[in-house]
Amino acid sequence: MDKLVAPKDWSPEIAIPLVHSKLGINEILAQGDNSINNSVSEEPDGLILLVYRDTLFSVKAPNYVSFPVGIGILNDYTISDTLTLPIDSIGLNLEIYNNLINGNFVFEDPKLDVIITNSIGIPLGINLMVLEAWSPINGTTLIELDNLTAPTIPLNPSPGYPLVPGNSEVTIYSYDKTNSNLNSILANAPKYIRYSAQGITNVPPTTPNFITDSSRFNVEIKLELPLYGSISFLTLGDTMPFQLDISDPSGEDIIVSEAVFVINTYNDFPVDVSLQLLFIDSNQIIIDSLYYTGAEKILSSGLIGPPPELRTYKRSHRVTEIKVTESRLEKIAQSTHVILKGQLTSTNGGVPLVKVYSDYELEVKLAVRAKMKLGSG
Incomplete structure (x- = not known):
């Protein structure tokens, strides 16, 4: 050839x-500021979910109750004590969130949980004294829950309390677009959510009850943002x-x-x-x-x-x-x-x-x- x-x-x-x-x-998730409080996860079906959370703790009972020497528990405690928690904030600083709000993502189904964990064996009333969002563009906006804004947001019904010393009761109050203004709050592209709470013991007065030297309560704010909406x-x-x-x-x-x-x-x-x-x-x-x-x-x-x-x-x-x-x-x-x-x-x-x-x-x-x-x- x-x-x-x-x-x-x-x-x-x-x-x-x-x-x-x-x-x-995942290219955005890899850049995220994930921490114990802020995280990016996914629901069982794979829908991306942004989660922000923060917790405030009350002081322990010996800071406002006089316990006899050598005694770590009081029964049938009748005094009403007011415990005010300091103001704290949640930074909405995940990189994917920054990218989304800069792209005008409107969250369709945001959720906010207020989670009370109580080890005080006495009825406890909780009021949210501060609950607001801050945006560098729109400033401060009050977050509305059940048509109420701070400083007059009582959590109803009152959170549970333990009947046995050493136990804790957890009560969750859930809010979404049907009973809050979360949608309009998030439309303002907030960077921080500020909150504070106040607890009042013996509301209403109930016996028998107890309080121990380790008794306290905490308030956790948890914000969940599924990536479901318009963009x-x-x-x-x-x-x-x-x-x-x-x-x-x-x-x-x-x-x-x-x-x-x-x-x-x-x-x-x-x-x-x-x-x-x-x-x-x-x-x-x-x-x-x-x-x-x-x-x-x-x-x-x-x-x-x-x-x-x-x-x-x-x-x-x-x-x-x-x-x-x-x-x-x-x-x-x-x-x-x-x-x-x-x-x-x-x-x-x-x-x-x-x-x-x-x-x-x-x-x-x-x-x-x-x-x-x-x-x-």
């Missing part, structure tokens, strides 16, 4: 994969090493006659996607971008299933091609990293409502398809 010889003007076409990235909600936009991002090297093993010059960037995108999220890639050099300077007109809407949302799950059941896929000049390709070849930004934007101003699950991903594959010639041309 005769040897095949390429003509002098032969121009082969090659495809070089450049970037493969999967952006999910104007949410930004996901990633930075990756980048190398564009078109060369021939012989060392002979290669001339690129044509080049096309090919972008494959796959979207699980229930919102549309606008995409931008920024090419940066070793000095962290942006030297080019994929789209000159800013982030480009390239992908519709995944297909959304019926309520109540509202889970996407089919990811959307699109291939986009962008022609690139030889000079631009040479400039991009100087890049050492690429910044990928995906902006998730719902249509119709946040309608319909969406749910964000932990397994959702935005997958991006970038390749260059080029026609080349060897030699100086």
Whole structure:
């Protein structure tokens, strides 16, 4: 068989994969300020859940009750004592929350629990003396529970109290959009929730009862924010090493006659996607971008299933091609990293409502398809 010889003007076409990235909600979670009080978790079905909590503790009984020497318990205690807890605050500082409120996420189903743990064996009345949210934009707004605002929010019915020394009783008061103004509070993008409480013993007077030298009560505030609501936009991002090297093993010059960037995108999220890639050099300077007109809407949302799950059941896929000049390709070849930004934007101003699950991903594959010639041309 005769040897095949390429003509002098032969121009082969090659495809070089450049970037493969999967952006999910975990990219935001990894940046979160998770602590014992603030955390990001997921419900059993995978729906992302933000949890904020903080606890105030009363002083122990010997700070306001005189116990006889060697006696650690008093029975049938008839005095009514007022215990005021100091003001404390919950910082809404999870990175994902900051990203969401900057993107105008409206939480559809927020929940606030007031949890009383009481080891005082006497009826105890609890009033919330301070309960407010603070936003750098809107200032202080009173949180309303059962149409009441502090300093006159009594917790009804009164919390339980133990019948046996050494035990504790836990009482939970739950609030949502039906019996509070949490939705409008969160629409103001608060950064802190401030709260305080006051406990009054022997309300109403009841015997028999007891109080021990270790008796106390505490008030815990727990805020849960499921990622269920409407969203104007949410930004996901990633930075990756980048190398564009078109060369021939012989060392002979290669001339690129044509080049096309090919972008494959796959979207699980229930919102549309606008995409931008920024090419940066070793000095962290942006030297080019994929789209000159800013982030480009390239992908519709995944297909959304019926309520109540509202889970996407089919990811959307699109291939986009962008022609690139030889000079631009040479400039991009100087890049050492690429910044990928995906902006998730719902249509119709946040309608319909969406749910964000932990397994959702935005997958991006970038390749260059080029026609080349060897030699100086």
